[in-house]
Amino acid sequence: MLRILPEERVAILHLIENEASHLTTAREPVHYMIYGRNAEHNNINTVSDNLRKVRRAALRLASQFQNDVSRNRRCNGHMEENKENRTSEFCDDFYQPQNYIQMHKADESRSSGVTSLNLMEGSDADAVDDQNKELDKVLPNGKMIISIRLLCSPPNYKAQNFHFDYGQDFETVHTMFVAITPSVVGNSTELLRWNDGEVATKARHISRRRNRLVIDKDVIFTDNKEPTSTSENDVIATKKPDDVIVTRKPDLISLEMEQWDIAVVKTSHHFHRRGDTFASNFTRLMLNIDLADAPDERLTEVDDVVRNDVKDVEDDDFVCIDTLRSLTEERICGTEIIDNMYEQDIVLVGKLY
DSSP, rough: OOOHHHHHHHHHHHHHHHTTTTTHHHHSSSEEEETTTTTTTTTOOOOOOHHHHHHHHHHHHHOOOOOOTTTTTGSSSOOOOOOOOOOOOHHTTTSGGGEEEEEEEEOOOSOOOOOOSSSOOOOOHHHHHHHHHHHHSOOOOOOEEEEEEEEEESOOOOOOEEEEEEEETSSEEEEEEEEEEOOOOOOEEEEEEEHHHHHHHHHHHHHHHHEEBBBBTTTTEEEEEOSSSHHHHHHHSSSSGGEEEEOOOEEEEEBBOOOTTTEEEETTTSEEEEEOOOOOOSOOEEEEEEEGGGGGGGSSGGGGGOOSSOTTTTTSOOOOOHHHHHHHTTTTHHHHHHTTTTTSSSEEEEEEE
């Protein structure tokens, strides 16, 4: 079981009360960037004790996460070339917890009586540099950390586009959601659940080939009662059968969590978003830790992806753009950046829910 320790909870709250206090008053969703892969090599700004303590907590959690690394990685992005490998076993497994949502409940028996911290005290430059190097390296469990961030979701704000996290650079990404406040219907991360694993697998394949999945073009919903701009029959007639998905609308699943619960979601495989908060009366806060399978980084396993950058696939290491941009803004990443999904993510385009 993954659990956030009492002293780690205090460290997170101290960070929010001090350096990241903007999260509690923001009227738009913003992120406070704690760490981004390869983004801070030239950062000369001071790293606070609170920040380093939360980094240490995130590193511990990331190191403890276990899954069958890359077990299904060749099933996606190679369907046309290797249809014989696209087995019913994989499709049946698509919504198993290890490939979908793993929920770890908070241990309330350890949540009280915390008055002090002992998470890597000190703030000298050498210690900061050592921590950056430790965060940059591949973890013993075969994972590497892409980013660590605090998220806020205030009331009365619209939803994001549905997307796959870092889909243009990695094949397999898991996100650890640590609930600092409760996450409820009306203010939560929302996921799509397709009709079955076969549909979900095909949706991901087409999305990865094009960096997007366009409603009414790449996917036709048979239960869509609203008029579409293009005739469904015309769309289907002009495409190969493998290039268009005809299915009912996917279900909308809210990631409901109590305070300090941890959910691990395979965000590279399941379209998800920050849901709208028009019915909410509180600001939701979350610690996010994004992890990639180390062998997946910018290799030919994702050669079906058309990237929006001009880098050679093997030219350079991945850089977390959100963190890089936040360094001149006191680590705050604004809404216009975090809701621009087209630089490193893969997007579901069109209105749905």
